[in-house]
Amino acid sequence: MPLLENGQIIQDTWQIAVEGESLPTGDVLVPLARLSEGLGRNSDARLGVVLSSADDVETLRDALPRLDVVALTFPVFRDGRPFTQARALREHLHFKGEIRAGGHVLPDQYEFLLRCGVTAIDLPEGADPAVWQRAHEAFTVAYQPSILNEQAEGFAFRRRLA
């Protein structure tokens, strides 16, 4: 599946752990339940974890320094928990790696995701990246601080969006 990162479509080189099979050798995303298995892997390949929207990111605290990717999942776009998960990963856990968002996510949520710390979108099949780019450029100002620490726009909490 294509990944949208910094406005570019890139090839996703990560593999997803398949249920009931042993982990592949390359870079792999494992579900939370198989995290210790992933961490125990004798490999130089990179590791990421896939969270459901109900998972508590706090459970990743110890493992986080060894993870390159945290993938958040929208079961439906109305389930806004991944926004809080992403923001907590950045603000509370100081995670510096890639946070990707996948599942049922809309371009209209793109800017919110970026401002909560998401860096890559697992685009739905057939998605038009131009619509996502347009969504990213729709606003030049926001009305509250975010973990991106954008520059102030005039007074109050207004922030200038790039």
Place this chain on the structure above:
Amino acid sequence: MSHSPSAALPVGHYAYDDVDRTFLKQRVAQFKDQVERRLSGALTEEEFKPLRLMNGLYLQLHAYMLRVAIPYGVLDAKQMRTLAHIARTYDRDYGHFTTRQNIQFNWIRLEDTPEILNVLADTDMHAIQTSGNCIRNVTADQFAGAAADEVLDPRVYAEILRQWSTLHPEFTFLPRKFKIAISGSQQDRVAARFHDIGLIAREGENGRPVFEVFVGGGLGRTPIIGVRLRDDLPEEDLIAYLEAILRVYNAHGRRDNIYKARIKILVQALGTEEFLNQVNAEFAAMDRARYRLPEATVEAIRARFGAPDFAPAGNAAEKLAAQRKADRAFDAWVHTNTHPHKQPGYCSITVSCKPAGGIPGDVTSAQMDLLADLAERYSFGELRITHLQNVVLGHVRQDALYDVWQSLEKNGLGEANIGFITDIVACPGLDYCALANARSIPIAQKLSSRFANADLQREIGPLRLNISGCINACGHHHAGHIGILGVDKRGEEAFQITLGGSAGDGDASIGQILGSAMSEDETVDAIARIIDTYLSRRTAGERFIETCRRLGTAPFKDAAYATA
């Protein structure tokens, strides 16, 4: 003499600058794009729905309804004329003021909506977050900045919260809607304990405000009175603390059942202590510097508010006294429809949008234009919408009241019934709403006609009557001294009566159901008998709600179900 820098600022609400205007135009363009993507099929109706809701657009029984935001209920004359223009051009010549101090237009076409939003943006208005599972319009005391009993003006803080919550990246897809109210008076005129978050501001020790914070109140299917989380939250922590509450709610509020998704259910499920622990843990862990609300920010927002430049009122009070003596009807209106002002010689007027036999909160475009004219002439161009669906002129000189009253009288807005039984709060009901079980409007009109006699209303005294067309309780029937709830009784519209609810003044309570539902006409008769019971059983000077509390529901129940 130097020119006052605030001369150009609108009185009573935040003045937009170019940055804010650019943002609104971008929001309109975004919505236009969303409508086009919906029409092309790129967005499914399921996906489009929350997006249009967050621009105030509902699909009702017969048409789209557009709910326009009136932040903390304050608007200026120019903005009121825009609303009149929209009613005239895109709707059926009227609008409906809501219990969240907003206005609804009931007969809107989807394809007109981007243009309407554009027209609104031209006078710094919008429909952002008037619906959807996000932070809604922040409501405030309708006498803010005017009331004699006010400690501090809450509107500056309501504006700060409005800005902070606008397109908040983390809190735009909450489990359910989220309502915040703020008052700056110890007289709680905003029903703070019936909100997801209720704030009561007062002066702190260092001269800066502190906030009493209530959380988890609400009406709807499960009426609950909010619990106090903080007694003295410092101003600089206001945003950080609200962030913490919303974070806990967004992470843990239920999403499996929309009837259990409000924050009140989470607070109840966790218990106040555990909920407070979680909020405090989040508050302690967060980057407080990022969310700090510095004094300078508060003052920068305050500087965008115009303030009325009061002229000395001279002998206004004496003139008013003489006019009251000379005209009994005027005297009655002044008695019920004015509120004490902190500036000597001035007062606030509540314009009743509840004419005898009328539809509560409905106002024609001509009436909107008249209200705009009166505001410009007599009240520094400022208007407020109240959560009881009336309109306030905040700062009127007492010697102008007679002129204002005569204009209102001539235009169907002169009813002297504020706080009385015909000052009815009602939701739109089954005449418009897709959720309703029963029509709220016809029974409101019948009750309004039944008690129209001015002497009778005065005799009955202060009484809150609230009507909801279904269990979602948009008419706040739980909080009415008398509440009416529309239900579906084997395919027929029927009404339950509740008694003893109250929204504010430190004595919030939830009304008790009297008994089984009755037809519309039976309900009107039953309420008449309840009133008779009150009149015969009250002690001297005892208000309706006090008699209810003293006697309990039994005698009223007997009266309600007594048949001739």
